[in-house]
């Protein structure tokens with residue numbers, strides 16, 4: 001049989017593509033697992049942060065990738081507002097959290113999967129069929145799995161990245177790309193933790209300390225605002241996850257130190273104002289930051305806890321440096337397999353932004369996290385998967 005389209009991979013990108021193909025074309029979905037949406041079920045602490053409340057422009061501006069404008073056509077057709085509408089129309093209400101992220105009102109990622117499955121004929125899903133090879137023929141493609149060889153006019157590759165391979169993301173998009181001569185960037189970690197031996201070996205013992213702050217990477221002018229959490233191995237928290245992709249790239253070229261601001265106040269001014277009082281150094285530090293950080297700053301400085309009036313200018317300056325730019329040298333980034341998301345994938349130069357079709361191979365599409373498009377935490381990645389999957393399928397349907 002010659003299919004109109006074969007979708008490979010049943011994550012949000014592939015399932016959304018199937019929703020668009022349904023009723024129009026003769027298609028099947030090939031999924032390597034015994035279930036679809038295994039990773040989707042894990043997302044957002046099993047509650048699935050589907051999207052956010054940003055405009056398309058702000059959504060794109062929030063991405064770290066330099067070629068982020070590639071996403072304009074996809075997101076203009078199906079951006080955060082459309083995602084919300086789509087799920088509402090499937091009977092799934094979403095609710096806003098922290099005035100930013102949308103989760104299903106049910107509190108369950110499984111309702112997102114159910115809503116996606118509602119729009120397709122499940123008989124079209126072939127489970128336990130990992131695709132091994134894709135061969136291009138003159139006007140069609142041969143898709144080889146462990147069980148069968150299929151013939152199709154068009155293929156949508158939605159196999160994800162290499163993050164959390166136990167959920168099915170084994171990085172196969174790059175194997176297919178290599179075989180077909182499509183250019184890609186190897187997958188690397190994004191949205192993950194940073195390790196610092198200093199935190200471990202010097203027993204900085206800041207585990208559990210959380211702060212809303214600004215972080216500078218090396219001597220960069222740019223600072224990154226957000227929440228940081230100290231852990232037993234290094235640093236985590238939304239801000240750290242967001243910059244992990246940048247830190248990974250920098251570590252390939254040079255050592256990386258994070259400079260973390262521990263107080264918004266001006267320590268020099270604070271100490272100078274206390275010079276005429278009997279206040280102790282530690283109590284002034286505590287007035288500017290948390291008790292634990294204050295003690296740690298004092299320990300690291302080596303300055304005894306004495307009266308502020310007895311402090312030397314150099315001591316005030318040393319504490320100012322520690323409070324405004326607490327140094328955490330970074331040794332490594334969590335590996336790509338344990339990262340929530342991967343950077344890298346099919347280069348966007350290889351794809352038409354209006355269709356996600358491979359420029360060199362008409363009829364072949366790459367969508368979702370298998371492409372070099374990813375975002376921070378906050379519903380960006382599922383939105384990108386849904387939006388690009390939909391764009392490719394709509395183009396195929398429009399061709400008839």
Ligand SMILES: Cc1cc2nc3c(=O)[nH]c(=O)nc-3n(C[C@H](O)[C@H](O)[C@H](O)COP(=O)(O)OP(=O)(O)OC[C@H]3O[C@@H](n4cnc5c(N)ncnc54)[C@H](O)[C@@H]3O)c2cc1C
Nearest residue numbers: 009011012013032043044049131160168368369379381382
């Ligand atoms: C723990 C965790 C929490 C997350 N939370 C969020 C969140 O709350 N919000 C958010 O926006 N993003 C979140 N993400 C990221 C998000 O899950 C992914 O970006 C998204 O699932 C990518 O969708 P996809 O369809 O491109 O790929 P995937 O979801 O990875 O789906 C790919 C599918 O292809 C199948 N497959 C792979 N290779 C083959 C093959 N050779 N043959 C056949 N099938 C194959 C896989 O089994 C899988 O079903 C989270 C990720 C993780 C790991």
